[in-house]
Amino acid sequence: MMQIVWSRIKWGGFPCLGFLLALGTLFLLETGQCWATVEQKSLAQLMESKRFISLNGNQPKLQATWQIPVQEQAVHSTLALHYFVGPSTAPGTELVIALNGKDVGAVRENPDYPQGELTVLLEPGELGGGNQILSIALRSPKGIIGDSVKGWTQIDAYESQLQFRLQPKPWRTIQFNDLQTLFQRDQNASIPLPVVFLGRISPILIQAAQQAVAGIAMRTDKTVAVRVFPNIAQATARSAPLILLLGAQTAEGTSKVSGSDARVLLRPVDDSRTALVLSFTGRNDDAVLRAAQAFAQNRGDLPLGDNWQIGLVDTKTAGRPNLWRGQPVLQPGGVAKVGRVEQIDASLVGGALSLLHFSFWMPGGQFADRQKQMTLDLNLTVDPGRHSGQRPLVIVRANGNWISQWKLGTGVGHYTTTVPFSALVAGVNRLSLDVHGAHVKILPGSTMRLPKTHQYAHLPNLQLLARTAFPLVRDGNAKSLRMIYLNSTSEMLSAGLTLFAKLAQVSRSTLPAAVVFMGHPLPGGGSQVILGTPADLKPAGQINVPVQFVQGALRWQSPGSGSQWTSSQNSSARAYLLETPAGKGSEYWNLWFLIPSAESAESAADLLVQKDNWSSLIGDFAWLDAHDHYHSVMLGKQQIYGNHQNSWYWIYLFSLRPIWWVIVVLTILFLGSISAGWLSQHRRKQWGAHG
Numbered sequence: 001m002m003q004i005v006w007s008r009i010k011w012g013g014f015p016c017l018g019f020l021l022a023l024g025t026l027f028l029l030e031t032g033q034c035w036a037t038v039e040q041k042s043l044a045q046l047m048e049s050k051r052f053i054s055l056n057g058n059q060p061k062l063q064a065t066w067q068i069p070v071q072e073q074a075v076h077s078t079l080a081l082h083y084f085v086g087p088s089t090a091p092g093t094e095l096v097i098a099l100n101g102k103d104v105g106a107v108r109e110n111p112d113y114p115q116g117e118l119t120v121l122l123e124p125g126e127l128g129g130g131n132q133i134l135s136i137a138l139r140s141p142k143g144i145i146g147d148s149v150k151g152w153t154q155i156d157a158y159e160s161q162l163q164f165r166l167q168p169k170p171w172r173t174i175q176f177n178d179l180q181t182l183f184q185r186d187q188n189a190s191i192p193l194p195v196v197f198l199g200r201i202s203p204i205l206i207q208a209a210q211q212a213v214a215g216i217a218m219r220t221d222k223t224v225a226v227r228v229f230p231n232i233a234q235a236t237a238r239s240a241p242l243i244l245l246l247g248a249q250t251a252e253g254t255s256k257v258s259g260s261d262a263r264v265l266l267r268p269v270d271d272s273r274t275a276l277v278l279s280f281t282g283r284n285d286d287a288v289l290r291a292a293q294a295f296a297q298n299r300g301d302l303p304l305g306d307n308w309q310i311g312l313v314d315t316k317t318a319g320r321p322n323l324w325r326g327q328p329v330l331q332p333g334g335v336a337k338v339g340r341v342e343q344i345d346a347s348l349v350g351g352a353l354s355l356l357h358f359s360f361w362m363p364g365g366q367f368a369d370r371q372k373q374m375t376l377d378l379n380l381t382v383d384p385g386r387h388s389g390q391r392p393l394v395i396v397r398a399n400g401n402w403i404s405q406w407k408l409g410t411g412v413g414h415y416t417t418t419v420p421f422s423a424l425v426a427g428v429n430r431l432s433l434d435v436h437g438a439h440v441k442i443l444p445g446s447t448m449r450l451p452k453t454h455q456y457a458h459l460p461n462l463q464l465l466a467r468t469a470f471p472l473v474r475d476g477n478a479k480s481l482r483m484i485y486l487n488s489t490s491e492m493l494s495a496g497l498t499l500f501a502k503l504a505q506v507s508r509s510t511l512p513a514a515v516v517f518m519g520h521p522l523p524g525g526g527s528q529v530i531l532g533t534p535a536d537l538k539p540a541g542q543i544n545v546p547v548q549f550v551q552g553a554l555r556w557q558s559p560g561s562g563s564q565w566t567s568s569q570n571s572s573a574r575a576y577l578l579e580t581p582a583g584k585g586s587e588y589w590n591l592w593f594l595i596p597s598a599e600s601a602e603s604a605a606d607l608l609v610q611k612d613n614w615s616s617l618i619g620d621f622a623w624l625d626a627h628d629h630y631h632s633v634m635l636g637k638q639q640i641y642g643n644h645q646n647s648w649y650w651i652y653l654f655s656l657r658p659i660w661w662v663i664v665v666l667t668i669l670f671l672g673s674i675s676a677g678w679l680s681q682h683r684r685k686q687w688g689a690h691g
Contacts, residue, residue: 043158055138055149062135086151096136104120174266189222198247211510261282297510329360331450335447338446341357355433364469365456367648419431457641459471482526533594533597534549577608
């Protein structure tokens, strides 16, 4: 049925307006619609168009695609249309609005009233997830859309607004593979993730939570904002699409299941079936940890259904912690398939152009001499098309820098090219092939190989840590990483899990070997992420640091210098981040995340992992101001990380200052010329004496 709702209704003097508004609010509260997410988009956003769009006899119709997330539904969907009628428009011409081919509203235009507004209810019920086709057309007085339309109408695409409410769509069937859809539901840059521990919270159980959170983080590109709650009721009140539940079968509130030592379950929260609970359980805390590790590592081969008995299904991806949903991960000496190729073919004047872009991730702290090369083995199919008179030319670029260019043959062929290791960076690397004179496609079997390298880096460097988690994570498993909680409040646990999820994302690993300790930092033996308040610190633990926290004050000096410590009383910063060596000459490093008030730990961690703050980290010391921005600076002294007893140390040292190579060569030439001159004169004297 066609429904028209006129937007300009005079409410002045209506005696029951307040009563109706109150009744409507009560109805929304009763039905739960007030908790739905309100969305508003302009036609310009939907169509990616300019402000004014003209409809006339040549273009009587426009279409816009409105996408609703798969596991959500839209309710109270309305379109507020703003339009202008041309003076030559025939009276009786209609402006018709349709949704998915069905007319839902129309208005008759009159050139005597050149400006109009129309609000249409697109659907009285729910609109399911997927693409909705919204169309606006001019229809002549004879009911025809096409050339017979006289005059024109302009749509103000900026002012015309589509407004609707999104609410979760009840799950009919639940499977582990639906988790990816669940993560795509939230349109925000961060995914809220409530976590509930059942029973006593032990370090093993927190380690299990780290693996579960890392497993979620590695399935999405969004940041994960973790909140630890004491019970499932409080977690449900946050209206998050997914809740993590961890506890042994002996804990109160867990399901008593048999037949497996460890198990992962996926269940709806309640009868509404709009939110899910992902439970990790087992006979004891160690079994819960095994369940969480299996979930984190088996991201490509999750079993069907909603009940996973660990050990009773094939876990093909177990032991492959570097499986990442985005770019391939290349460890030193490793080989990866060329995948996720973004291919753009464009026809240019005088030739054809194929642009092939692909990327990979490389860990931090890698160093090799300039003779080391990354190898690309490519299987290509080359079609010159109309330009068969000349051989196609390919230009290879790495991170925007020209590397090489060479000629291609035609048809299917195998090509090998190299990229200097010095052209690569820690983190994401982007490679491109610009092919001129042919259309090219990459075939299966194409690979890229990274040479073997040595670990050397200039540290501390929060920027390097933000890109790759180095030096906290030096291998795919994080064998020497420890999470130290000086304070075990739920807020501090939330902050630690949020930070751990971010480290998992930037290191492209679930960090399965990272362990948890409660208390004070441990001397030696590994790198540490230390979370707490400045009041939790002991002065003896603040060794070899450029900043000390003493009784609410900051003191800083250059480590190892004899200068006096400079103090700053009552600092107004809301959080501090500090990267320091674990000890003098130690190969391990500490990352301190200190929050003056434990109650604000959750928000401080959420702000830290946000894209703008995380990507702007530099130096070794960062702090959070009152405007939710992290600022960073270098207070300490940088040192070279790596084995100083190896000859590679000197090669790396000289690579930092290439001028040193010039000085050394010139010095050798100078000394050589002096020696040669002295020997020449000495021999002349000898010959003169003999003569």
